[in-house]
Amino acid sequence: MPIIAVIGAQWGDEGKGKVVDLLAEKAQVVVRFSGGDNAGHTIVNHHGEFGLHLVPSGIFYPGVNCIIGNGVAINPAVLLDEIDQLQGNGVDTSGLFISDRAHLIMPYHTLLDGLEEQSRGGKAIGTTRKGIGPAFADKTARLGIRIGELLDEEAFLERLRPILEYKNTILNKIYGATPLSLDEVYQQYCRYGERLVPLIRETTVMLAEALDRNEIIILEGAQGTLLDPDFGTYPYTTSSSPLAGGGCVGAGLGPTRIDRVLGIFKSYCTRVGGGPMPTELKDETGDLIRERAHEYGTTTGRPRRCGWFDGVAARYSSRVNGLTNVALTRLDVLDTLPQIKICTGYKLDGQTIDHFPGSITTLAKCKPVYEELPGWQSPTSDIRDYEKLPAQAKQYITRLEGLISCPVSIISVGARREQTIHKTPIL
Ligand code: GDP
Ligand code: IMO
Numbered sequence: 001m002p003i004i005a006v007i008g009a010q011w012g013d014e015g016k017g018k019v020v021d022l023l024a025e026k027a028q029v030v031v032r033f034s035g036g037d038n039a040g041h042t043i044v045n046h047h048g049e050f051g052l053h054l055v056p057s058g059i060f061y062p063g064v065n066c067i068i069g070n071g072v073a074i075n076p077a078v079l080l081d082e083i084d085q086l087q088g089n090g091v092d093t094s095g096l097f098i099s100d101r102a103h104l105i106m107p108y109h110t111l112l113d114g115l116e117e118q119s120r121g122g123k124a125i126g127t128t129r130k131g132i133g134p135a136f137a138d139k140t141a142r143l144g145i146r147i148g149e150l151l152d153e154e155a156f157l158e159r160l161r162p163i164l165e166y167k168n169t170i171l172n173k174i175y176g177a178t179p180l181s182l183d184e185v186y187q188q189y190c191r192y193g194e195r196l197v198p199l200i201r202e203t204t205v206m207l208a209e210a211l212d213r214n215e216i217i218i219l220e221g222a223q224g225t226l227l228d229p230d231f232g233t234y235p236y237t238t239s240s241s242p243l244a245g246g247g248c249v250g251a252g253l254g255p256t257r258i259d260r261v262l263g264i265f266k267s268y269c270t271r272v273g274g275g276p277m278p279t280e281l282k283d284e285t286g287d288l289i290r291e292r293a294h295e296y297g298t299t300t301g302r303p304r305r306c307g308w309f310d311g312v313a314a315r316y317s318s319r320v321n322g323l324t325n326v327a328l329t330r331l332d333v334l335d336t337l338p339q340i341k342i343c344t345g346y347k348l349d350g351q352t353i354d355h356f357p358g359s360i361t362t363l364a365k366c367k368p369v370y371e372e373l374p375g376w377q378s379p380t381s382d383i384r385d386y387e388k389l390p391a392q393a394k395q396y397i398t399r400l401e402g403l404i405s406c407p408v409s410i411i412s413v414g415a416r417r418e419q420t421i422h423k424t425p426i427l
């Protein structure tokens, strides 16, 4: 039985939530493996519409175990809020578990994220200000606190005391901010612990047992490949790896265990925050896509930058993730356009290149080379059968498959679970 990694293949918000919610019907386990509440995964199903930040998108199926893996940084206040909201909507959350190794987002992380962004001025990354960068920096610097530490309140206090003292020095001496009270932070996290401790597990054992039972496991990515700290547009990136490889580390599974890597692509491109985006449209076509598709962030409400499908970035993304299958979302957004452009190369210093540069200074100089295809100008949202798609839509999909060098298995034509075309089986 397969383990399938579902990966954002562009700059995030590709529709991972929708696709995981769809595929989880056949799965027994779904694991979120990276990021934190910077993620916003929208799901529209018979329970309603949800914007999940931390809870895995398999939560709507009773009996599916949903694990927040070791690779996630958890803001307990956000997680508890999310659990309450789900329960308030009649969703059974008894299958939710948390890795004891997942790191905690602490109040100083969110404060520092905002202060650091402010100090960057015009060079701000455009982070979600959820404390993600500072939390993962602390993890690497061995200054992080893991959720499993809440199991022993005395030991937790001894870990928190010197760390908070150090953070207060930075907050106060560098940024002139008011220091945080040890007692308040400690008491607050102990209260979070009272509700979250019962969910904590050695989740790698749970995964090993699921494998023994031959169960289907979905690794749910957050963010997107082009936001990866190694392979994205560094430093305009996030701080944990959204790649399939990150799925192994962030869930606690060996690479040999992953059978399929499903890359989620929008039928065009969007990006929130700063950093280069070669196919960005700063014109009325960009505005039209944004308004038609309501391209505003699930987490921050910020308008997303919109542009044509970037075939160069897509091929690169396919390569660094080892994609085996593609899910193409939001095809319906292009329904009204008379012509659709696809970027097939970049013009750089008079030469055409077909690789994604490692340097953002170089990437910022790249001008997209476009191929133009006819639009289909007819609605696709009610189509469920690939053969029934307009010929121009099939032509567009075939061209993307060629550029990405990977077959498209799923085509999404609307936000709802059932607005999906299964081109080739994946599970
Ligand atoms: P994620 O972060 O990758 O899960 O994506 P988001 O939820 O942040 O953003 C994707 C948006 O597109 C959400 O508002 C979804 O409801 C919506 N969506 C997903 N698939 C489709 C689709 O095929 N068509 C349309 N029109 N909307 C879609
Ligand atoms: P999902 O899982 C889109 C972007 C931010 C910013 C950069 C760094 O919903 O696809 P961070 O807060 O992580 O330090 O911000 O990364 N970003 C996302 N963009 N979708 C996301 O998640 C994102 N998570 C982070 O906008 O540019």
Ligand code: MG
Pocket: 012, 013, 014, 039, 040, 041, 042, 298
């Ligand atoms: Mg999102």
